[in-house]
Amino acid sequence: MINYFLRRLLWLIPVMFTVSLVTFFIMRSAPGSPWDGAAENRRSLDPATQKALEKFYGLDKPVWRQFLAYTFGDFDDDKKFVCGAMCGNLGPSYRQKGLTIQQILFVPFGDNDSFWYSRFGYSLRLGLFALAIAIIIGIPVGMIAALKQNTWVDYLGLFTTTAGVSVPSFVLGLFLIIIFASMLHWINVIPKTWNELKYWILPSIVLGFNTSSFTARLTRAAMLEVMRQDYVRTARAKGLAERVVVVGHMLKNALIPVVTILGPALAGLVTGSFIVETLFSFPGMGRAYIQSIGQRDYSMIMGTTLIYALLVALANVSVDFVYVFIDPRIRLEK
Amino acid sequence: MAAENVAQLGTVEVKRGRSLGAEAWSRLIKNKAAVAGMIVISIFTLISIFAPVFSPHNPLQIFPGKSYLPPPWYESDLKDGDPNFFFGTDSIGRDVLSRLIYGTRVSIVVGLIPTTVILLIGTLIGMVSGYFGGNWDIVLMRITDVIYAFPDLLFFIIVMVALREEPVGQFMNGLFLLFMALAIVNWVGVARLVRGQVLSLKQKEFVEAARCIGVKDSRIMFRHILPNCLGPLTVSAAFTVPGLIISEAILGFLGLGLRPATQLEGNYFITSWGSLLLDGYGAINSQPFILLPPALCIAVIVLSFTFLGDGLRDALDPRMRGVQ
Numbered sequence: 001m002i003n004y005f006l007r008r009l010l011w012l013i014p015v016m017f018t019v020s021l022v023t024f025f026i027m028r029s030a031p032g033s034p035w036d037g038a039a040e041n042r043r044s045l046d047p048a049t050q051k052a053l054e055k056f057y058g059l060d061k062p063v064w065r066q067f068l069a070y071t072f073g074d075f076d077d078d079k080k081f082v083c084g085a086m087c088g089n090l091g092p093s094y095r096q097k098g099l100t101i102q103q104i105l106f107v108p109f110g111d112n113d114s115f116w117y118s119r120f121g122y123s124l125r126l127g128l129f130a131l132a133i134a135i136i137i138g139i140p141v142g143m144i145a146a147l148k149q150n151t152w153v154d155y156l157g158l159f160t161t162t163a164g165v166s167v168p169s170f171v172l173g174l175f176l177i178i179i180f181a182s183m184l185h186w187i188n189v190i191p192k193t194w195n196e197l198k199y200w201i202l203p204s205i206v207l208g209f210n211t212s213s214f215t216a217r218l219t220r221a222a223m224l225e226v227m228r229q230d231y232v233r234t235a236r237a238k239g240l241a242e243r244v245v246v247v248g249h250m251l252k253n254a255l256i257p258v259v260t261i262l263g264p265a266l267a268g269l270v271t272g273s274f275i276v277e278t279l280f281s282f283p284g285m286g287r288a289y290i291q292s293i294g295q296r297d298y299s300m301i302m303g304t305t306l307i308y309a310l311l312v313a314l315a316n317v318s319v320d321f322v323y324v325f326i327d328p329r330i331r332l333e334k
Numbered sequence: 335m336a337a338e339n340v341a342q343l344g345t346v347e348v349k350r351g352r353s354l355g356a357e358a359w360s361r362l363i364k365n366k367a368a369v370a371g372m373i374v375i376s377i378f379t380l381i382s383i384f385a386p387v388f389s390p391h392n393p394l395q396i397f398p399g400k401s402y403l404p405p406p407w408y409e410s411d412l413k414d415g416d417p418n419f420f421f422g423t424d425s426i427g428r429d430v431l432s433r434l435i436y437g438t439r440v441s442i443v444v445g446l447i448p449t450t451v452i453l454l455i456g457t458l459i460g461m462v463s464g465y466f467g468g469n470w471d472i473v474l475m476r477i478t479d480v481i482y483a484f485p486d487l488l489f490f491i492i493v494m495v496a497l498r499e500e501p502v503g504q505f506m507n508g509l510f511l512l513f514m515a516l517a518i519v520n521w522v523g524v525a526r527l528v529r530g531q532v533l534s535l536k537q538k539e540f541v542e543a544a545r546c547i548g549v550k551d552s553r554i555m556f557r558h559i560l561p562n563c564l565g566p567l568t569v570s571a572a573f574t575v576p577g578l579i580i581s582e583a584i585l586g587f588l589g590l591g592l593r594p595a596t597q598l599e600g601n602y603f604i605t606s607w608g609s610l611l612l613d614g615y616g617a618i619n620s621q622p623f624i625l626l627p628p629a630l631c632i633a634v635i636v637l638s639f640t641f642l643g644d645g646l647r648d649a650l651d652p653r654m655r656g657v658q
Contacts, residue, residue, distance in 0.1 A: 018480045023492060030496035166640035167633045168580040174629045178622040271485050275584055290588060293495050305488050313483040
């Protein structure tokens, strides 16, 4: 079994390599460089400066060598090896002078010096809040719908969660902003500081909305499956209280598929938050990514895409991993 | 006597068996949500085809001095609405309702054309890799792994940014590029689905029987196996469409969707709901009415396709009812 997971993890290497390759060459096929007029609001630089900049960023080398240098590393002028993205060096930013991508994303900014106040930390916190909302709302809703199967409660729950799964979060976000900010004036859409918890409520709800509906549907389906099992009948037959049967026998088993999707759900929330972050001007990684695209900040685009892809890939491996740990019935072959 | 009996038997059994498709259809039209979804989709399709008939104004015509008018039915402190503009006007005085109607075209087309391409490519590759197995299969599964690891929206964004100004990005106002990007990512899911179906179907007795009497591989694949995959394929198509519509809206909202058209003649795709959202977001506090109609339309059409997909799944495979 350890072999199985080792192979799954090793397989991430070619996957990440391909993601890097594809992103790099699509990016480079874009006309214009970060310094000419093609990027937004920028004057053209004089040729000498441009040449110096290109040399600094290695843009004067052939494209295949730039790619290898970025992904694996390259020798600099003093014949010293500089490690690339595989060591976590995501390269210098093209637009924020003197900063590397890993500094922009992972070093806290503002007055705080905790990791949670970096761009990645902000996005991670938002994702965690959204996940918490998804769990707190999704599991009880799914459970109640299953227990009241084929009643109006169930139908209402099914309708709401179908809507919740299919309507995109940014449409919900726009509705909520219009209602609470434009019409009722209860909240400020763009707060001056994100240090107060109350400003996090709306973005977290918007981000967690799809996931909570999905969790509810998954819980309901799993509960319906479990409710018909023999051990539930046995538990009832031996006279256990209904509460014990529901919580101890049904829910405990029904939650197995729910727990396994938590990893991918969190990865999805962190990587999928850029639209919500843009909507609420949230200082996270997603908005930084969107801005970097307009500015043609090659290394920022590459670096963020690689981080996102790694998160998603790891989360997918985690599903099998968690399954084996929490469900002793499952043994993976080979 | 005997002949009479036979005739009677004949009349008793005159009630003919219905085909599986007819059975599924009768189950589908009993599903109220699915029928409502179909009706809404038909209405939107009609609107998109006959957009010039329905829209009260030219969607590109600028009415000077009439920018940011609120809808006439809304009591505003700032400006009075003009009864000519049902949803008001946008930042440079264009009619929001007309733009909304023309935007329907893009959403319908983005939902349908890439889905067709995805189904064709995905089915072909899934059939080949499931039926022949071996190296084909290994290659397919590896490609699938890579594409699954790629966050799909990021891929769309990168492609749209990189190739927007190239000739391929200008063809059909950028719609062609959008179709390609959407198709490249999404065929994988269909291929996996078909592969799974083929793997289980090719063990079935009817395939073995066909092989015994010397039917060619290609004929087995397309006449014996493919018809049995059509049910799951239909369902997956119905669920693919809303995802594509949402992707287009997100890209439009980020300013990476359709290129803005400058003239009505020769352009079938003037604007999209995503672009309207982007226009409206700039004035969210003063003019929420630019934003509301496209957001509502996206929600409604996506929900309609989901209900239709749910209905199709229940109708085509009643055992799957209520399961994810």
